[in-house]
Amino acid sequence: MSIASSNAIAGENNTSTTEPKKIPRLTDLSLGGGCGCKISPGKLQEILRQVPLDSFAPDENLLVGAGGSDDAAVYLLNPQQAVVVTTDFFMPIVDDAADFGRVAAANAISDVYAMGGRPILALSVLGMPINVLPTETIQKILNGGVDICRAAKVPLAGGHSIDSREPIFGLVVTGVVHPNHLRRNNQPQIGDFLVLTKPLGAGVLTTAARKGQLDEKGYNQVMCSMLQLNCLGAELVENESLAPAIHAMTDVTGFGLLGHLLEMVRAPGTAKGQDASVDDASTGAASSSKSKTAPRMRAVLKASQVPLMSSAAQLAQSKVLPGAVSRNWASYGNRVVVKEGVEKWQQDLFCDPQTSGGLLIAVAPEYVDEVLKAASESHQQQTDRRRATKDVFAGALALEARVIGTIVEAVEGEDAGTVEIVS
Numbered sequence: 507m508s509i510a511s512s513n514a515i516a517g518e519n520n521t522s523t524t525e526p527k528k529i530p531r532l533t534d535l536s537l538g539g540g541c542g543c544k545i546s547p548g549k550l551q552e553i554l555r556q557v558p559l560d561s562f563a564p565d566e567n568l569l570v571g572a573g574g575s576d577d578a579a580v581y582l583l584n585p586q587q588a589v590v591v592t593t594d595f596f597m598p599i600v601d602d603a604a605d606f607g608r609v610a611a612a613n614a615i616s617d618v619y620a621m622g623g624r625p626i627l628a629l630s631v632l633g634m635p636i637n638v639l640p641t642e643t644i645q646k647i648l649n650g651g652v653d654i655c656r657a658a659k660v661p662l663a664g665g666h667s668i669d670s671r672e673p674i675f676g677l678v679v680t681g682v683v684h685p686n687h688l689r690r691n692n693q694p695q696i697g698d699f700l701v702l703t704k705p706l707g708a709g710v711l712t713t714a715a716r717k718g719q720l721d722e723k724g725y726n727q728v729m730c731s732m733l734q735l736n737c738l739g740a741e742l743v744e745n746e747s748l749a750p751a752i753h754a755m756t757d758v759t760g761f762g763l764l765g766h767l768l769e770m771v772r773a774p775g776t777a778k779g780q781d782a783s784v785d786d787a788s789t790g791a792a793s794s795s796k797s798k799t800a801p802r803m804r805a806v807l808k809a810s811q812v813p814l815m816s817s818a819a820q821l822a823q824s825k826v827l828p829g830a831v832s833r834n835w836a837s838y839g840n841r842v843v844v845k846e847g848v849e850k851w852q853q854d855l856f857c858d859p860q861t862s863g864g865l866l867i868a869v870a871p872e873y874v875d876e877v878l879k880a881a882s883e884s885h886q887q888q889t890d891r892r893r894a895t896k897d898v899f900a901g902a903l904a905l906e907a908r909v910i911g912t913i914v915e916a917v918e919g920e921d922a923g924t925v926e927i928v929s
């Protein structure tokens with residue numbers, strides 16, 4: 507059974523010859539959907555190159571700012587507490603209004619978890635074509651967001667709304683983190699194992715749904731994945747025995763697995779296009795006149811170990827791909843080495859924009875089994891909670907964390923800050 511277009515009729519029946527107003531599909535109103543709406547990494551770099559972000563006098567309390575590509579900004583309040591602030595919003599990724607709201611909220615909250623924090627407050631970001639969508643549809647979108655905020659125990663305490671041509675929804679999320687629990691996305695260590703906590707394929711499957719080429723099982727699986735909160739990020743760094751083994755962490759979203767992995771192997775504290783010489787201020791410590799050379803590292807990604815949603819491979823082989831796949835590859839493909847035996851469809855899936863994707867974690871190898879066990883337990887506990895609330899998507903997909911690669915030293919003759927894909 508395919509996911510059908512929604513053409514519900516608005517208004518009451520009458521004898522007028524005027525055609526009844528049809529409610530359009532949400533995805534027909536949007537240029538893109540979900541994190542596939544993101545500006546490509548290359549274009550974003552071009553835009554920001556001449557924008558003086560963080561240009562004021564150095565503030566030693568700004569632990570994470572615009573100097574890198576982290577998931578959120580972090581500001582130190584006191585020795586025991588820092589505030590984490592992020593925002594994320596996009597256009598509809600699915601046609602069901604409540605599902606759209608839920609996915610957008612889960613995706614936004616994920617950034618706080620990816621920094622090792624706990625969300626405490628959210629505000630909505632809402633843009634709607636008021637004269638096109640009925641009030642009931644907009645209410646369903648907002649109520650979907652409320653459902654996820656409730657599951658995360660985060661009050662949705664207000665927000666801002668505008669009348670816009672395309673539907674837009676997301677959240678501004680504030681969280682807290684102990685400074686010792688804070689994890690950035692670009693501080694892995696050579697020898698680390700790379701763990702991915704959710705399967706890839708969200709962009710491909712939702713593209714298929716828009717085209718009427720996804721069955722009910724596939725829809726349920728992608729929704730199951732996107733609605734699973736990444737609270738594992740906070741749980742790992744709050745675990746005294748595991749925290750020292752978690753060296754870097756991020757969530758995989760619009761730039762695809764490869765894009766976010768490339769961010770991870772860049773030198774700590776450096777933004778796109780900068781070299782590996784960084785000062786202490788860029789990593790949140792006090793400013794120093796001396797610079798240090800970051801370790802030269804790269805990542806090796808084992809294609810056969812990357813988890814995929816059940817129909818993702820078939821759809822990718824059939825070229826059912828979101829436009830962001832080619833834009834992502836054009837932005838960073840020159841930093842990726844694809845070895846013999848890796849298929850083009852696999853390369854495409856590694857560029858697939860994930861919405862509310864899993865965590866990508868750099869873990870000390872001697873602790874990887876414990877991290878995988880913790881991930882399995884966290885997924886199961888959350889699935890049980892979702893089933894208790896009658897979540898129809900809970901358990902539709904087996905969410906299994908896997909080791910997908912390693913961080914290695916870039917020796918002489920090898921480019922640092924690159925990814926090598928092997929079969």
